[in-house]
Amino acid sequence: MTARIIDGKALAEQVRGEIATRAAALAARGEQPCLAVLLIGADPASAVYVRNKVAGCEKAGIRSLRFDYSADVAPDVVMAKLAELNADPAVHGILVQLPLPPQFDEAAVLEAISVEKDVDGFHAENVGRLSQNQEAFIPCTPHGVMKMLESTGVPLAGAEAVVIGRSNIVGKPMAMLLTNAGATVTVCHSKTRDLAFHTRRADILVAAVGKPRFVTGAMIKPGAVVIDVGINRLTDGPDAGKLCGDVDFDSAAQVAGAITPVPGGVGPMTITMLLENTVISAERAARRSGR
Ligand SMILES: NC(=O)C1=CN([C@@H]2O[C@H](COP(=O)(O)OP(=O)(O)OC[C@H]3O[C@@H](n4cnc5c(N)ncnc54)[C@H](OP(=O)(O)O)[C@@H]3O)[C@@H](O)[C@H]2O)C=CC1
Ligand SMILES: Nc1nc(=O)c2c([nH]1)NC[C@@H]1CN(c3ccc(C(=O)N[C@@H](CCC(=O)O)C(=O)O)cc3)C=[N+]21
Ligand SMILES: [Mg+2]
Known part of the structure; x- marks a missing residue:
């Protein structure tokens, strides 16, 4: 017996087509979806994943903002950036690439991301909602x-x-x-x-x-x-x-x-779901502001 291969790349391609359509409709209503990605340190694998995420955004018509910090950055600097991004109505998704250097309290960083913009689904409130089978950002x-x-x-x-x-x-x-x-x-x-x-x-x-x-x-x-x-x-x-x-x-x-x-x-499916969560967040924002 030889297993059927589940082609994640092909499935991702198909789903990303639908995401791009939704992103274009949002942009036409004045709510261009936007994802902010924070990368701390120079781990080469993390850099590849972040590059794939940013490239995936671009192809789907999602704006991306990228913030790079050296491995020894003070946690306060990152926390201040998160507060700024939480308050920025043009930003719909915020992702802090994991793992973090040792001076960071990972849970504290994840809690500092607004629940409404937590497109990774790692905030304790989204984790709790998922466990209760309620609407949430799904990891x-x-x-x-x-x-x-x-x-x-x-x-x-x-x-x-x-x-x-x-x-x-x-x-x-x-x-x-x-x-x-x-x-x-x-x-x-x-x-x-x-x-x-x-x-x-x-x-x-x-x-x-x-x-x-x-x-x-x-x-x-x-x-x-x-x-x-x-x-x-x-x-x-x-x-x-x-x-x-x-x-x-x-x-x-x-x-x-x-x-x-x-x-x-x-x-490839991981990145596709990140794009989808960003579009969902932008759709909710558009609805809230009556667009
Ligand atoms: N394709 C994608 O999009 C993604 C891929 N990854 C990849 O997935 C893998 C897992 O990632 P992540 O969950 O973050 O990894 P972690 O290292 O956080 O978790 C690994 C888990 O495997 C368990 N484990 C380790 N050794 C054994 C063993 N001998 N027998 C049984 N269980 C074992 C650990 O057990 P214990 O808890 O007891 O230590 C732990 O629960 C990695 O290769 C990562 O790169 C991760 C995220 C996204
Ligand atoms: N806040 C946060 N969110 C994450 O979603 C997150 C994270 N931190 N930290 C690390 C893991 C890992 N991860 C991957 C994403 C894409 C590929 C990917 O694109 N893989 C390609 C190959 C990539 C390559 O060439 O190395 C593939 O499997 O075909 C892999 C792994 C997201 N993660
Ligand atoms: Mg881990």
Whole structure:
């Protein structure tokens, strides 16, 4: 058996077309969607993601503002910029690229972003709303995964879903979205005693571990839908310099029913959901001001 490949790039392209139409309609009503992105420090991977986000905005007709700070910037400087962006009616979305240097209190930074402009969905109030299944900004990576699952037609209600990873930005919101969709969800992490016991029962398996090729075909139930969130740059071996996921694609594709590639899987969908959240925020702003 060879798995069907879930083409995140193609799906992202399709959804971005609809987003561009909505952005153009907003601009015509005098509410051009605008995303502000703050990058602190010079991590090369973060710089690539931020560049992809800004480029995605441009192609969709969303204005972007980019603010770069050195790794040793004083937190007060960033907090003052956030206050300014919160108060600026031309700005609809604010994103502070994670991770942050050690002098920052990550939770305090995320709380300092206005709930209405928190297009990452990381503010405690948006996290709480998601957990109560209320309208919220949904975190982009797990939201993109849900769109990819929907594109496969796999039934979510009653499915056994296993998420590997319990981070605030991927694993936990992923588990919440799958729970809200009616799956029976198991969350695994580094303390899980017998990981393969859990993963082999999964109709839907989401890997967000941060370890290259960690999930192998032997850990997968035949026919399962496998979503690979991981982005790892290989440092040695024959593929040094290349990107790979948390799933060992070659062995997994022999067993799974459908699988996402890396690159070209979850990454492009993450950015697409960020663009969508920015447009949603601008639509709400236009409605509030009667435009
Ligand atoms: N495609 C995209 O758009 C995005 C991709 N990513 C990528 O996804 C991956 C995960 O990101 P993120 O959630 O931020 O990572 P974190 O490092 O924050 O979380 C990793 C999780 O994996 C768990 N874990 C680590 N080792 C094991 C193990 N041996 N067995 C089981 N579980 C384990 C950890 O457990 P514990 O909690 O116990 O430490 C933790 O919960 C990374 O590769 C990242 O680059 C992230 C965001 C977006
Ligand atoms: N506040 C915040 N919000 C985030 O959404 C956020 C973050 N911080 N910190 C880091 C993670 C990671 N992340 C990715 C986004 C795009 C790709 C992406 O475009 N991936 C391409 C390849 C990129 C490459 O070539 O390196 C792909 O998979 O095809 C990957 C990863 C967002 N994150
Ligand atoms: Mg993390």
